[in-house]
Each structure stands twice: as C-alpha cells, then as structure tokens.
Amino acid sequence: MTLLTGVPLLAGLLQAPLASSAQAAPSDAHAVDVTIDSMSPTTPGKGDTVTVSGTLTNDSRSTITGAHLGMLRGDALGSRSAIEAVTRRTGYLPGVDGPEVKGHKQKIDTLAPGARRPFSLSVPVKDLRLDDDGVYQIGVSVSGHSQASSYEQVLGIDRTFLPWQASDAGKKTQLTYLWPLISSTHLTAETDADAQQTPVFRNDDLAAELAPGGRLQQMVALSKNLPVTFVIDPDLLATVDAMTKSYRVNGPDGPMGKNQAVAKQWLHDLEEAAKSHEVVALPFGDPDLASLAHHGKGVPSALSHLGPATDLADKTVDTILGVTPRTDFAWPTDGAIDSSVVDVATSAGAHNVITRSDSLRENGRLSYTPTSARPIGGGNTAIVSDATLSRAFEGDMSKAGASAHAIQEFLAQTHMVNLQDPDRQRSIVVAPQRMPSAGQAHAMATALRDLEESGRWTQPLNLSAAAKAKPDPRASRQVPSTAAYPSSLRRQELPTSAFRQIQGTQAALDDFQVILAQPERVVTPFGNAMMREMSTEWRGDASGASAFRRSVRSYLDGLTKKVHLIQKSDATLSGRSATIPVTVQNNLVQGVKGMTLRLTSSQPNRLDVGKSQEITVDGGHSQSFKFDTTANANGRAWVTAQLYTADGKPYGDPMTFQVNVTEITATVMLVIAGGVLLLVLAGVRIYLQRKRRTGGPAEDGSGDGPDAPEDTDGDNGGADAPEQPSDPSPDTGSESSDPSGSGEKVDR
Numbered sequence: 001m002t003l004l005t006g007v008p009l010l011a012g013l014l015q016a017p018l019a020s021s022a023q024a025a026p027s028d029a030h031a032v033d034v035t036i037d038s039m040s041p042t043t044p045g046k047g048d049t050v051t052v053s054g055t056l057t058n059d060s061r062s063t064i065t066g067a068h069l070g071m072l073r074g075d076a077l078g079s080r081s082a083i084e085a086v087t088r089r090t091g092y093l094p095g096v097d098g099p100e101v102k103g104h105k106q107k108i109d110t111l112a113p114g115a116r117r118p119f120s121l122s123v124p125v126k127d128l129r130l131d132d133d134g135v136y137q138i139g140v141s142v143s144g145h146s147q148a149s150s151y152e153q154v155l156g157i158d159r160t161f162l163p164w165q166a167s168d169a170g171k172k173t174q175l176t177y178l179w180p181l182i183s184s185t186h187l188t189a190e191t192d193a194d195a196q197q198t199p200v201f202r203n204d205d206l207a208a209e210l211a212p213g214g215r216l217q218q219m220v221a222l223s224k225n226l227p228v229t230f231v232i233d234p235d236l237l238a239t240v241d242a243m244t245k246s247y248r249v250n251g252p253d254g255p256m257g258k259n260q261a262v263a264k265q266w267l268h269d270l271e272e273a274a275k276s277h278e279v280v281a282l283p284f285g286d287p288d289l290a291s292l293a294h295h296g297k298g299v300p301s302a303l304s305h306l307g308p309a310t311d312l313a314d315k316t317v318d319t320i321l322g323v324t325p326r327t328d329f330a331w332p333t334d335g336a337i338d339s340s341v342v343d344v345a346t347s348a349g350a351h352n353v354i355t356r357s358d359s360l361r362e363n364g365r366l367s368y369t370p371t372s373a374r375p376i377g378g379g380n381t382a383i384v385s386d387a388t389l390s391r392a393f394e395g396d397m398s399k400a401g402a403s404a405h406a407i408q409e410f411l412a413q414t415h416m417v418n419l420q421d422p423d424r425q426r427s428i429v430v431a432p433q434r435m436p437s438a439g440q441a442h443a444m445a446t447a448l449r450d451l452e453e454s455g456r457w458t459q460p461l462n463l464s465a466a467a468k469a470k471p472d473p474r475a476s477r478q479v480p481s482t483a484a485y486p487s488s489l490r491r492q493e494l495p496t497s498a499f500r501q502i503q504g505t506q507a508a509l510d511d512f513q514v515i516l517a518q519p520e521r522v523v524t525p526f527g528n529a530m531m532r533e534m535s536t537e538w539r540g541d542a543s544g545a546s547a548f549r550r551s552v553r554s555y556l557d558g559l560t561k562k563v564h565l566i567q568k569s570d571a572t573l574s575g576r577s578a579t580i581p582v583t584v585q586n587n588l589v590q591g592v593k594g595m596t597l598r599l600t601s602s603q604p605n606r607l608d609v610g611k612s613q614e615i616t617v618d619g620g621h622s623q624s625f626k627f628d629t630t631a632n633a634n635g636r637a638w639v640t641a642q643l644y645t646a647d648g649k650p651y652g653d654p655m656t657f658q659v660n661v662t663e664i665t666a667t668v669m670l671v672i673a674g675g676v677l678l679l680v681l682a683g684v685r686i687y688l689q690r691k692r693r694t695g696g697p698a699e700d701g702s703g704d705g706p707d708a709p710e711d712t713d714g715d716n717g718g719a720d721a722p723e724q725p726s727d728p729s730p731d732t733g734s735e736s737s738d739p740s741g742s743g744e745k746v747d748r
Contacts (some may be wrong), residue, residue: 065145076134227460
C-alpha cells in the first residue's frame with residue numbers, strides 16, 4: 001500500500017506522459033490511498049485473466065474528480081534484492097512502475113474526502129505481454145485531477161508481484177516448510193493429592209488457542225493438505241493431554257477447568273494430521289539453547305537437563321500421537337548461532353542445527369541461493385533456512401492487504417530462487433516464526449497452497465530429506481564466532497542467575513525426593529517445571545520468567561516444610577534414666593521413609609541422649625519416637641533434635657529444648673535409710689512391751705495376733721524410678737485434611 005506524498009526531485013524531472021496522457025506530479029497533498037487486497041490467480045498461466053481487487057481511500061480534504069483506475073506492468077525484476085526494493089518503495093516512479101496497460105482503464109466519477117471505495121480490475125494475461133519467465137511488478141494506480149493541479153496526474157499507487165512461468169521448470173526447487181506447533185507455558189509444578197494427580201494450570205488461556213478459530217486449531221486445520229513438516233514442542237502435547245482430563249486453574253478460588261472437549265478435539269485432529277506428515281520434536285519445553293550456551297554452561301548441572309528433555313520429547317510424542325518423531329534437530333531462537341550455541345545444541349544428540357541465512361552468511365560469494373544443508377564439522381549439519389522466506393509472514397496478517405502482499409512476495413521470491421540458476425536444483429528450507437498467529441497461519445497456508453497448485457517451479461520436501469541433500473561445495477560452512485551473535489537477541493536471554501536458581505531448585509528436589517515413599521509423584525511435575533523454566537518462550541519477558549521460577553521454588557519449599565519436628569516444652573528428669581519422646585509431623589499425603597532422627601546434648605557428660613533412630617511416618621500423621629536417656633549429674637542441658645536424610649544431609653530446621661536433671665544424692669539416701677531403721681526399732685520395742693503385759697511367750701520373728709505388723713516389700717516404693725517428662729506426644733495423629741500438589745499441597 002502506498003501514498004503519493006512525495007517523489008524525489010530527480011524522479012520529477014524524469015516524468016513522462018502515461019499512455020492515458022496522465023502525468024506524475026513530484027508531490028501532491030491530496031493523495032489517494034490504494035490498497036491491493038487480493039490477486040487472482042496468484043500464479044497465472046496462459047489464457048488466465050488477472051484480477052486485482054482492493055480499496056481506494058481519499059485521504060485528502062478535497063474531492064477527487066475525473067479519476068480513473070489503471071493497471072501498470074513494470075519490467076521483469078532481476079534479483080531477489082530487487083523484489084525487496086519494490087516492497088520498500090513509495091510513490092510513483094515513471095519508467096520504473098511502467099505504463100498503464102492499454103484498454104483497461106476503469107473510470108471513477110468522484111471520490112469525496114475520506115471516502116472509501118472497493119475496486120476490482122481485471123486484465124487478460126495476453127494483454128500484460130509477459131514474454132519471458134520472470135517476476136513482474138504489477139501496479140494499480142489512480143490518476144485524476146485535484147485542486148492542487150489542473151492536469152491529470154497519478155494520485156496514488158500500490159504494487160504487487162506477478163510470478164510468471166509459462167511451463168514447468170526443468171529442475172524445480174525443493175522446498176521444505178516447517179510448521180511449528182508451540183505455545184507458551186501453561187502448567188505449574190502443582191498437582192492435587194488425588195490418585196490422578198490433577199494438574200494445576202497457570203491460567204485457562206490455552207483453551208482459546210485450541211477452540212475453533214483459535215491459533216493452534218487453525219494451525220492444525222490448515223496443515224492437513226499442506227506439504228509441511230511439523231515441529232512440535234512436546235510440552236504442548238503434554239499440556240493439552242492433561243487438559244483432556246480433570247484439571248484445575250490456579251487462582252484465588254482454584255476453579256476446575258471446563259475445556260476438556262476442545263482439548264480432545266484438537267489432539268484428535270493433530271493425531272490424524274500427523275499420520276501424513278513428518279514430525280520433528282524439540283526437547284521438552286523448547287529450551288533456549290543460546291541462553292544455555294552464553295549463561296548456563298558455567299552453572300553446574302544446567303546442561304544436564306537437555307538429555308532428559310530430549311528423551312522425554314520422544315516418549316511424549318510417541319505416547320500421545322502414536323508416531324515416532326525425529327529428535328535430532330535443534331532450533332535455536334531465530335536461527336541465530338555461534339560456535340557455543342552449536343556445541344550446546346549438539347550436546348544432547350541433535351546433529352542437525354536449524355539456523356538462518358542471516359546468521360550463517362554467504363558474504364556475496366554466490367550469485368544464487370545455495371542448498372540449505374551444510375556440513376559444519378563433528379558430524380553435524382547446519383540446516384540454513386532462507387531468512388527472507390522465513391520472515392515473509394511476520395507482522396499483522398489480519399488485514400487483507402498485508403496478507404495479499406506477503407503471499408505475492410513469497411511466491412515471487414521462491415520463483416526468483418529458481419530463476420537464479422535454473423540448471424542447478426537446490427533444496428531450500430523455510431523456518432517461520434515459532435508461534436504464528438491465526439492470521440499469519442492463514443497467509444502461510446494460502447501461499448503454500450498456491451505454490452503447490454502451480455507446481456511449476458517448486459516441489460515439496462520434508463526436513464529429513466532436506467538434511468540429506470547434497471550440499472553446495474561453495475556455500476558457507478563457517479560457524480560465526482561468539483562475538484558475532486546479535487546483541488539484540490543476547491539482551492533477551494536468560495541470565496546466569498536464572499540457571500543458578502534452577503540449580504538450587506534441583507538440589508532441593510534431590511534432597512526432598514529421597515525421603516518420599518512415592519518420589520515419582522513429585523519428581524515428574526517438578527522436573528517438567530524446571531525444563532519449562534529454560535524455555536525459549538521467556539525471551540523478552542524477564543519478569544514473567546522470574547515469577548515462574550519463584551513460584552516453582554516456593555511451592556517446593558512449602559512441601560518440604562510439611563515434614564518437620566513438633567516443638568517440645570522443657571523437660572525435667574528426676575532420676576538417673578528416663579525416656580524422652582520427640583514427635584515428627586508429616587503433613588504430606590504420602591509417607592516418608594529412610595530418615596534418621598538424632599538427638600544431640602549440649603552437655604553429654606551430664607546427659608546422654610541415646611542413639612539415633614530410623615523413622616517412617618505415614619502421610620497425614622504424626623509419630624513420637626522415644627529416646628532412652630541417662631543422667632550423670634545434676635543441672636540443665638540443651639538438647640537439639642535434627643532429622644537427616646539417608647545420605648546424611650540435615651533435613652528441615654532443628655528443634656531445641658531444655659532438660660533439667662535433678663538426680664537424688666547419696667546423703668539424702670542415708671537420711672532416708674536411717675529413718676527407716678528407727679521405725680523398725682520402734683516397732684520391735686512396742687511388740688516386746690505388749691508381750692510382757694499379756695504374759696505370752698515371745699517367739700523370734702513370729703506373731704499372728706491382730707496387732708502383728710504386716711510384712712513389707714523391701715522395695716523403697718520406686719524411689720529410684722525417674723520421673724517421666726510431662727509432655728509426651730501421641731503415637732498417631734489425624735489424617736491431613738489438606739490436599740496436595742505433586743501429591744502434596746502447601747497451605748494457602
């Protein structure tokens with residue numbers, strides 16, 4: 001779409017009358033906005049009639065009178081850069097835009113200020129005089145009078161491209177088009193405590209993408225009859241699969257999700273489409289390879305996630321779609337690579353790296369576009385996608401004019417690739433933006449469909465075959481240095497601190513899982529969440545990435561704190577030995593095992609707290625463990641209780657309490673013994689006195705009268721038994737009423 005708002009002075013000096021006698025003015029404030037919305041057919045053949053439709057808008061403040069519409073045919077363009085130059089040009093240039101095609105003017109009576117009017121102009125191909133095969137510039141212009149000029153002049157023009165191939169090319173260009181099925185992160189690390197581990201979604205936005213008319217629904221629906229290669233993030237499949245069952249949406253009320261039907265339909269449609277398309281699976285979560293290369297390599301274990309992410313990708317696609325994907329392709333952001341990115345990309349088994357021609361440049365060494373596949377050493381292959389074709393459908397494609405221009409330029413560029421060296425067959429790869437909008441998907445699909453229906457200069461090829469294509473020996477194979485990586489992309493990368501946070505979460509998960517009876521209920525959702533933390537999705541969204549990492553770690557910390565020691569009150573020991581109970585609370589749904597509970601005395605010479613104990617506590621219960629203690633001296637001692645994992649690492653916070661030892665002394669024991677002896681002697685004296693009064697014989701050690709003293713137990717009534725602590729905890733507790741995520745749940 002162009003406006004006649006100004007033309008360089010040189011162009012004004014070179015103006016010449018059109019075939020209709022209209023003249024071009026160097027500038028005109030009363031321009032008409034001409035927008036081409038469609039061209040049919042997009043790749044015409046002999047005998048066809050070309051119809052160009054669109055809209056006219058009078059952007060001036062005065063009425064346009066005596067105007068007419070005409071079609072202009074410029075000369076055949078000579079290169080791909082010439083096509084790009086046309087798209088950037090505004091205004092009318094006589095001699096460049098070409099003359100009006102004779103006999104096909106369309107009158108426009110008047111065009112009031114601000115008026116908008118549709119147009120449709122048709123011209124037979126034979127009248128366009130398309131002699132040689134090539135890409136021709138086609139323009140639609142409005143010529144007429146305005147208040148600024150008394151003579152007829154061009155008031156507005158728009159241009160498009162007409163690729164012309166009279167018959168099939170001898171050697172057609174092999175074209176590979178990647179069809180990405182990727183979305184943002186929707187799942188959290190949290191799951192409910194039921195047997196199915198009901199997943200918790202960050203939001204329910206994915207439903208809009210899957211519903212009829214949604215972005216992902218359109219991507220699948222449009223692909224069914226297109227020669228494309230699916231490039232899938234398996235995380236999307238896992239998320240949609242989770243959505244087909246019971247799921248909950250994160251939020252204040254945590255509502256249950258209700259979009260199972262659209263999820264099931266989308267998976268069904270994709271499963272059917274995948275039967276006839278090659279499927280390439282990216283590592284699970286679509287990790288940002290450049291961020292890992294530039295900021296993650298220095299963080300221990302950061303790269304260790306790539307291998308599991310690749311293995312999980314293969315398993316996920318095979319399980320959900322029933323097809324075996326290719327997992328040996330890596331796709332860095334925007335196809336930008338350097339030596340470090342390639343090293344990381346190939347570290348997990350991907351021997352094919354999808355890059356782009358504006359990253360691995362030719363630097364003018366070739367006059368044609370070479371085959372995409374390039375060996376780059378180490379048994380690895382760079383798949384160099386064409387930058388111009390890959391970016392053809394970026395921007396807002398929701399407007400008919402923008403979509404029509406992008407489609408015609410794409411067709412023109414593919415034709416020009418073939419015309420560059422028609423005797424040399426080449427294999428070209430197109431890697432569009434990762435998450436095309438619905439409008440972009442429609443434009444891409446229309447262009448591919450038109451290209452396939454024409455079939456005169458291209459033929460489809462899947463990505464596996466493109467990777468095996470014979471490379472051009474003159475094409476560039478030099479991987480750029482790290483310093484050559486685009487600074488604009490580098491600023492969007494995950495920082496080193498992000499990978500340190502992920503490392504910390506992994507370490508906490510490792511310490512937590514060893515105590516669990518069912519570790520898989522926690523390891524799987526948290527492992528997947530950490531893969532999502534490295535996703536390419538977070539480029540340009542540093543705050544969102546940071547918030548997601550914090551939420552994962554916070555939830556994990558909340559789970560680990562559900563296994564803890566219950567605080568004891570101070571205890572008093574009034575003997576040489578006693579038992580001290582310590583209670584472990586497990587608010588998780590699943591049990592814990594393999595842990596050790598150890599007591600440590602601050603005064604071991606005063607209080608020996610006994611041996612450590614291995615503990616097992618069922619989910620939702622508390623249990624007391626009794627320690628046999630021995631007091632060696634009076635006084636106070638601090639006792640610290642600490643849980644340990646099987647590998648000897650402290651688990652959770654320690655619990656400290658005070659024990660007061662009040663052991664009975666030897667002097668006190670002598671006094672008590674003396675008192676007992678006096679009582680015995682007094683009893684004997686009374687007995688003898690009674691015998692004398694009655695005159696009866698006194699037998700040694702005998703007597704069966706009513707006043708005879710009872711036989712007493714020689715025991716001192718338990719004086720040596722220690723006093724037990726006053727605060728033992730019960731052996732069992734009530735079931736936890738708190739459902740959990742990852743098999744557990746943090747209190748909200």
